[in-house]
Amino acid sequence: MKGSFNLNALLRDNIKKLVPYSSARDEFKGEASVLLDANENAFGSPYREDFHRYPDPLQHRVKEKLSKIKGVPAANIFLGNGSDEAIDLLYRAFCTPGKDNVILVPPTYGMYEVSANINDVAYRKVNLTPDYQLDLDGIAEAIDSQTKLIFICSPNNPTGNSLNRTDIETILVNFDGLVVVDEAYINFSKQPSFTKDLSEFPNLVILQTLSKAWGLAALRLGMAFASEEIITVFNKIKPPYNINQATQNIVLEALDNVDQVNSWIQEIVAEREKLSATLADIAQVAHITPSDANFILVKLEEPRALYNFLVSKGIIVRDRSKVELCEGCLRLTVGTPAENEELVSAVYTFYGATNN
Template sequence: MFQLEELVRPNILTLVPYSSARDEFKGEADIFLDANENSLGSPLTKWYNRYPDPLQWKVKEKLSAIKGIASRHIFLGNGSDECIDVLLRVFCEPAIDNIVIVPPTYGMYEVSAAINNVKVRKVPLTPDFQLDLAGLEKAIDGHTKMIFLCSPNNPTGNSLDRKDVEVLLNNYFGIVVMDEAYINFSRQRSFVPDLPDYPNLVVMQTLSKAWGLAALRLGMAFASQEIISLMNKVKPPYNINQATQDLVLKALDEVGQVNDMIRVLVDERGRLEQELKRLSIVREVYPSDANFLLVKVDNATGTYRKLLDNGIVVRDRSNVILCEGCLRITVGTETENDALLKALIH
């Protein structure tokens, strides 16, 4: 049975978090003399001399309406990478506990674990890029605090079989982190609505992909109120700056525009897939639910360098398990995709 308290590091359970001036003050005021800010303002605007809301409630309220989940179930990080790091610090005792990842997958799970001195166990995906449930069962022990999954998966682009994920959620009583960075490009249903059914589930999403806000660095984690409270306890006091909060609030009013961009990118993904399949250099284009394609080509490293010579940067994934001979190609604009195809032909 899932017992949250047994998974959390003991020092985190007893941790008294830093209490910022804005945490302690509730209500309205005209004069703020509590946080040692510059009362004269800043070279930019008056707003930026004040510390931002440490819990970003206005942003969470807008996200709540869009995602259909209460604000208290939302954690905001300085990119999804901060969400990953905070989860590791909440649950994993350095040099004792371990996490499980399913390569090929997003590289920051392993990097963040290494930074936190947390052991990593790897259970590769099957040849068709799905979960190896038997392998996962063998890899898990009493010190396995978290399993990181990515769906749609990076770098393969496919979605994980939902039934396999549900089997894992129902039979493993540690934390399952589902990274849905590319979910907006997929027809698959998000796991966010399923959070009430799985107290051990954390779902991550981002504004860097479909929303086109990569430069603002805002990642989201959705989970039970208890897990979100622990994450807020551990995060830096003012982890999301005011400029990011202001710009995100404006962007969240433009859901229609974002949906239009998603449609264009999905259409271009389909066109690019078909055009790539016609090229003699291409051996396989793997099905994708993301805004990129994994493409097996002749001489992947040479092709990568050839594209660089033409001023086009893609990702060489040929040294990654199950991705031998492959390039990961982001779906660009129509003009960019045409330039890519032209460079591959000549």
């Protein structure tokens, strides 16, 4: 690895030359009372709320409110249709199909690989170590002059653990491409977010979401935090109205409830520890990876048979037993106390154990 970051050198040539689409609402600033610029239906919507006007293409009000919560300037925030949109934009902006490559560190979130395949970008896998940490030597060996992105999920999915912060910083300092730190589960962790370090690392992109701790998965709103230069690139190539007005309205209201979300986070973490301790007492459970997320990875006997048994009881978990380094494991999301009790009872029933 070497460290000589130059954003312009990373960008694809066609993106450098791209003249972005200019929406009707991009062409004037301020307030207006008569809007006859966007070919909308001026008579309204066949719904109790008016959705006949196009939404704010840059979601200024949502970003301002998020800025206060996250402690990140609004200019350093990108909002997308889930984090998946930001992931796709990273490939489209910085990776030339059939030429460039990225580094993935499995086991990890599957969309990094799917997006690479969609965009015809080669990916090089450097497995995590057996204790689910970064293999710095392996990553250094995998990097070449065409490596543009390194994806790091921390807390990691599906393992649940946080990756060593100093290892991530080592990559940030020594790699001249973009380092994408996916913090979808950061709210459940004691580890600090990398959002406080944006000014220190110009090649850092942080992904977060409102789908987990904020309980807004159905709205599909993801966040990316990066330098103003990188955010400008995202805004240049994103669809003009990528976040609909209904989503913006609901999110603006939801963001007023920080105390409620913090209370849920505390309860979920407490339930996570309780669930882990209870399952650890079962003889057929070999190992539970310490988690900083809202799920646990459990290594146990007969994982596929247990998975099928749980499905028959109407309990759906994630079978990760065929994933490299997660052999024999199920990933269990932490539910409500009642849901967790139902899960534990079913596991005890399957193994013929006694729940004391």
